[in-house]
Amino acid sequence: MSRVITLIPGDGIGPEITEAVVRLFKAAAVAVDWDRHDAGMTAFEKYQQSLPADLLDSVHRNKLALKGPITTPIAEGFRSVNVGLRKALDLYANLRPVRNLAGVESRFADVDLIIVRENTEDLYSGLEHEVIPGVVESLKIITERASTRIARFAFDYARANGRRRVTAIHKANIMKLGDGLFLESTRTVSRENTDITYDERIVDAVCMQLVMHPEKFDVLLLPNLYGDIVSDLCAGLVGGLGVVPGANIGDDCAVFEAVHGSAPDIAGKNLANPTALLLSAVMMLDYIGEPNPAERIRAALHGVLTGGQVRTRDLGGTASTTEFTETLCREIEKSE
Numbered sequence: 001m002s003r004v005i006t007l008i009p010g011d012g013i014g015p016e017i018t019e020a021v022v023r024l025f026k027a028a029a030v031a032v033d034w035d036r037h038d039a040g041m042t043a044f045e046k047y048q049q050s051l052p053a054d055l056l057d058s059v060h061r062n063k064l065a066l067k068g069p070i071t072t073p074i075a076e077g078f079r080s081v082n083v084g085l086r087k088a089l090d091l092y093a094n095l096r097p098v099r100n101l102a103g104v105e106s107r108f109a110d111v112d113l114i115i116v117r118e119n120t121e122d123l124y125s126g127l128e129h130e131v132i133p134g135v136v137e138s139l140k141i142i143t144e145r146a147s148t149r150i151a152r153f154a155f156d157y158a159r160a161n162g163r164r165r166v167t168a169i170h171k172a173n174i175m176k177l178g179d180g181l182f183l184e185s186t187r188t189v190s191r192e193n194t195d196i197t198y199d200e201r202i203v204d205a206v207c208m209q210l211v212m213h214p215e216k217f218d219v220l221l222l223p224n225l226y227g228d229i230v231s232d233l234c235a236g237l238v239g240g241l242g243v244v245p246g247a248n249i250g251d252d253c254a255v256f257e258a259v260h261g262s263a264p265d266i267a268g269k270n271l272a273n274p275t276a277l278l279l280s281a282v283m284m285l286d287y288i289g290e291p292n293p294a295e296r297i298r299a300a301l302h303g304v305l306t307g308g309q310v311r312t313r314d315l316g317g318t319a320s321t322t323e324f325t326e327t328l329c330r331e332i333e334k335s336e
């Protein structure tokens with residue numbers, strides 16, 4: 001029986017890479033009926049809404065979505081659809097495994113990090129105002145409730161996945177109240193989880209330590225903004241944004257998407273690497289208990305990347321998105 005999953009192609013490179021994943025799922029014989037919905041600029045042009053109610057209803061109904069990136073206008077225009085979606089569906093945990101992929105060159109060979117980023121508050125609350133001309137306030141909201149539940153998620157994830165240590169990342173030396181509350185909450189949760197080692201790092205210091213010794217870290221637990229920044233930093237450790245997957249998880253539903261954005265510089269040019277979205281889709285298969293196609297896709301990706309012949313430009317190759325996807329499809333079909 002087919003499973004219905006909401007598909008949000010997004011914009012920029014989104015439609016190219018989501019189409020690649022749809023083809024690859026077909027090659028792996030995953031029985032999915034995709035329920036497609038526009039969001040962002042594409043939806044705004046059609047329905048004058050960047051996050052249509054039909055899309056939210058679809059994710060509520062299906063409990064699962066695969067999402068391409070969505071462009072957010074910079075310093076003007078509508079609010080981030082990505083943030084809006086996470087808040088509307090209460091997808092409070094942003095989970096981003098950062099690992100070396102065999103065959104992908106990078107500065108480090110032994111990176112295996114899990115980023116757990118709080119996804120609903122902090123400076124992403126969108127509360128900004130001009131106090132007087134020339135003076136603007138952006139409000140950073142930190143609550144005990146959100147900090148506690150993301151800490152619980154991190155410890156539960158660590159235990160369920162055989163990880164040994166959770167490192168909370170903060171700037172509580174400066175934001176004594178806001179980041180202080182985040183830390184107080186993570187410390188309380190750590191005392192309920194003494195089988196997992198818990199420690200803390202200041203965000204600037206951890207950035208230096210991560211680019212020198214990433215192998216020394218395990219699960220990183222961060223408020224929203226530091227989580228966003230440290231995610232891209234960690235992606236750089238393993239070969240770039242083209243290879244790092246992610247998931248936004250709530251108690252009711254989950255939306256899987258890559259760490260990267262809509263890459264307007266290469267959009268529509270058939271140059272994007274679909275690997276990060278594909279790995280996000282594979283995380284989705286694991287999440288819904290479909291290990292067989294997940295393993296087939298992983299093995300095919302391993303084969304193509306270690307083969308070294310066909311890779312996209314961001315990984316030093318010359319293959320287009322479609323050439324890379326077709327090669328992967330053939331590899332998956334061979335494994336039948």
Ligand code: NAD
Nearest residue numbers: 069070071072082241242260261262263265266272273314
């Ligand atoms: P970006 O991640 O889109 O791109 C950064 C760089 O990485 C670019 O050079 C791009 O070409 C490259 N890159 C990214 N993904 C790639 C891929 N799959 N294959 C090959 N190269 C890839 O970051 P940006 O340029 O800062 O942001 C562009 C837009 O994306 C902004 O509007 C931003 O708000 C949005 N964004 C959306 C999401 C999301 O939808 N979840 C996440 C991050 C950024």
